Amino acid sequence: MNNLIRSLFADRFGAYRAARSSEAAALALYEWNAALCASFYVPLQAVEVGFRNACHCQMQSAYGPDWIIDDAFKGQDLRIHKEVESVSSRLVAAARQKSPSRGLFKPSTAEVVAGLSFGFWTSLLGKKYDRTFWRSALNQAFPEYARLTGGNISRPTAAGKFDEIRTFRNRVFHHEPIFRRKSLQDDYDRLLEAVSWMSADLHSWLARQSAQCATLIAQGPP
Numbered sequence: 001m002n003n004l005i006r007s008l009f010a011d012r013f014g015a016y017r018a019a020r021s022s023e024a025a026a027l028a029l030y031e032w033n034a035a036l037c038a039s040f041y042v043p044l045q046a047v048e049v050g051f052r053n054a055c056h057c058q059m060q061s062a063y064g065p066d067w068i069i070d071d072a073f074k075g076q077d078l079r080i081h082k083e084v085e086s087v088s089s090r091l092v093a094a095a096r097q098k099s100p101s102r103g104l105f106k107p108s109t110a111e112v113v114a115g116l117s118f119g120f121w122t123s124l125l126g127k128k129y130d131r132t133f134w135r136s137a138l139n140q141a142f143p144e145y146a147r148l149t150g151g152n153i154s155r156p157t158a159a160g161k162f163d164e165i166r167t168f169r170n171r172v173f174h175h176e177p178i179f180r181r182k183s184l185q186d187d188y189d190r191l192l193e194a195v196s197w198m199s200a201d202l203h204s205w206l207a208r209q210s211a212q213c214a215t216l217i218a219q220g221p222p
Contacts, residue, residue, distance in 0.1 A: 015177045028222040033179045037172045039213035043191040044169050046206045048118045051162065054141040054198050055121055056113050062137035066109045068116075076132070079123075087115035122166050125159035142197040153197065161194055184217045 016026040016033075059067045067073050069088070074081040091107040107115075124133050134155045145153040168187050171178055181187060188210070196203040 015180070025222075029179060032216070032221045033177055036184070036213070036216045037175070037178060039210070039216055040172050040178075040188075040191075043188065043195075043206055043210045043213060044165075044172060046202060046209075047165055047191050047194050048121075048169070050195055050198050050202050051141075052113065052116075052118075052121050055124060055138060058137040058140045059133070061140075068109050068112050069107070077128075083116060083120050084112060087112050091115060118166055118169060122159070122162045125155060125162060127155070127159075130155055144200055144203075145197045148196060158197075161190065165190060165194060179221055188213060188217055 016029050020026040020029050056068075063073060064070065068084060074084050088107050091111055092105055095105040095107075124138060129138075138158075139153065139155070142153050142158060145151075168178075168181075168190075178184065178187075192203060192207060192210075195206050
């Protein structure tokens with residue numbers, strides 16, 4: 001048991017051990033937490049990819065098909081320029097490694113879009129871009145919101161929702177204990193609500209595909 005604990009938990013075992021009366025019970029809690037994190041993968045992926053594509057579509061409509069690699073966009077601020085250039089450089093390096101004799105390679109808009117982090121996309125909802133990206137494009141990324149609520153979505157509402165999701169996503173993907181969160185049901189419902197703002201079809205699909213996640217939350221820890 002001790003070797004297993006050292007292999008799996010190391011310094012993080014304390015969080016599980018403090019919540020359970022024995023090492024065996026702590027291991028059972030770890031296993032449930034791991035299964036729950038795995039079950040959150042599909043809804044988190046759906047939100048991230050759906051949000052990225054929704055933003056990309058609206059930015060294309062407002063700024064043109066190659067908006068993400070356009071110098072005018074990258075020049076909005078230094079952070080944007082650095083993130084886009086970092087993804088582009090990584091793609092160029094990967095292409096050269098795969099085919100050293102290949103000539104000049106320039107990543108496509110689609111490749112750069114796919115390579116940018118979730119944090120990049122959520123940051124576009126920030127206050128500093130209210131008069132630019134939000135008003136000209138991103139307020140249209142949530143076409144179902146008005147139908148569901150009877151009103152237009154505000155930038156702070158969208159930014160707050162996706163920032164909460166980003167924080168939770170990072171905990172899950174970085175293998176942190178999530179069993180102590182205030183409400184895992186709220187975390188799950190937040191993901192479904194976010195996709196419902198973007199697409200009714202995506203929401204219906206995700207509700208079916210994430211049934212295991214809902215089941216584990218309802219069952220609770222061992």
